[in-house]
Amino acid sequence: MSDQRSSLLASEWLLYCRPGLESDLAAELADRIATAGITIDVEIDELPHGGYVRVIAPEGQALNDLQRQVSLASLVFARQSLVALPPLNELERSDRLAPILDQLDAAGWSAEEVVFEAPDTNEGKALTSLAKALERPLNSQLKRRKVLRRRAGARRLHVFMTSGHSLQLGLSFRGNRSEHPNGIQRLRFPHGAPSRSTLKLEEAWHQFLPAERWDEVLAPGSTAADLGAAPGGWSWQLVNKGMQVYAIDNGPMDKGLMRSGMVEHLQEDGLKWLPPWPLDWLVCDMVERPSRVIDTIAMWLIGGHCRFTVFNLKLPMKRRWQEVAECLSLLRQLLDDAGIRYQLRCRQLYHDREEVTVFVEALR
Known part of the structure; x- marks a missing residue:
């Protein structure tokens, strides 16, 4: 040096x-x-x-x-x-x-x-x-x-x-x-967003996607699903990028977001619902056991239902790293066994709390 x-x-x-x-x-x-x-x-x-x-x-x-x-x-x-x-x-x-x-x-x-x-x-x-x-x-x-x-x-x-x-x-x-x-990636809370959780998805994009890929990967006209969407913090980010969104949640969605005409709200079980055709994005911020979220994400990726996904894993009070390591190992094993080529990254983001955020891209 x-x-x-x-x-x-x-x-x-x-x-x-x-x-x-x-x-x-x-x-x-x-x-x-x-x-x-x-x-x-x-x-x-x-x-x-x-x-x-x-x-x-x-x-x-x-x-x-x-x-x-x-x-x-x-x-x-x-x-x-x-x-x-x-x-x-x-x-x-x-x-x-x-x-x-x-x-x-x-x-x-x-x-x-x-x-x-x-x-x-x-x-x-x-x-x-x-x-x-x-x-x-x-x-x-x-x-x-x-x-x-x-x-x-x-x-x-x-x-x-x-x-x-x-x-x-x-x-x-x-x-x-x-x-x-x-x-620390500091972001300003966007006017009109339904909840502060919206910053988690925005920070994830900054963390995992190079700026030069944004125009391609987050292009207007893309399609997405948001599992556990209510009240719509993550769906708001997708709509703000010009995407058409399936919002899957039994809870109510933000009325202002629904007036955009770009969100279809389906009161379905987010762990079981699948789209009628392949989508570009799957995002998920559900309060569920991490292993159940991993099974759902693997089902989407192996079935070719999405190309990109960002999802959160809610962690226990103890042994957080062990839980993360076990979940990521399970997801890798499931994708490897299915012959899926992918890029996977995981980070505890600034806007996360007792959770980590995972990004996976299925490679063509």
Whole structure:
């Protein structure tokens, strides 16, 4: 990461997550590390409701290869993925910059930009003013020392503040990071949408579909089904893209949405209903056992009833990662046995709660 030999290695892997899901991310990381073929004996450190997890290597070992091998896109519960230096604790109020600069000198790091971040907690949000106060003088010092410069491989330096007297320096790489601050895709609630759940589907499209595919994949005139549609938050997103929608739910739909003339409301069992012809999209946000949702999604994909699907899995209070892993394994097995070619991704989105969102595209 620099032309000189660094004396301080990136011995930590720092990942952000939703507060309260640290143990789930830690369990996921333990499984992924066990199958990654990395021989380093690491420690996984989680702070309950802290909003982040640290993977720590023994002294003298770097975690760059592990961070690269287990990509952010392949993880479910992580929002951001950084190689990191050991935390800087007990920083003096009179001079917080000197320890940062000393550590960067020892690491030999360089980057094209600097971002200040904090955990997605009330304590983290309270650090905003301190981050702003440090941002300009730190940038000035980093430019002077040529740590911050052009043509640094698109690397980004993250100053992750965990309190007023502690922080951790991390480095992210293009193609293996979230481009959003704190790894959070923030969206504005659209006027006229029937419920806030509408943001889950919009965020899923941003997360799983490259922008250059939107015109093709979310084209006006496409067809879709929304299982568990009422009151219509997800159907609203589909209609907003110009799609004709089957809304399947025994509950009432939003009257304004129904006046669009683009929604056919059917009071049917969403786990059993099938369309009269193949559709482009299936979306599903039903409050059902995850295994029943998986069976339904597999039935649609194997039967050729849709090409794309986004659906949520409502998770139990405990063993969330294990539940996700078992459900995804079951879906993959069902599709593989049926000879279906597909792309599958899963993520715990910012607008999700006790759930994860899954995207599957049946490949032609």
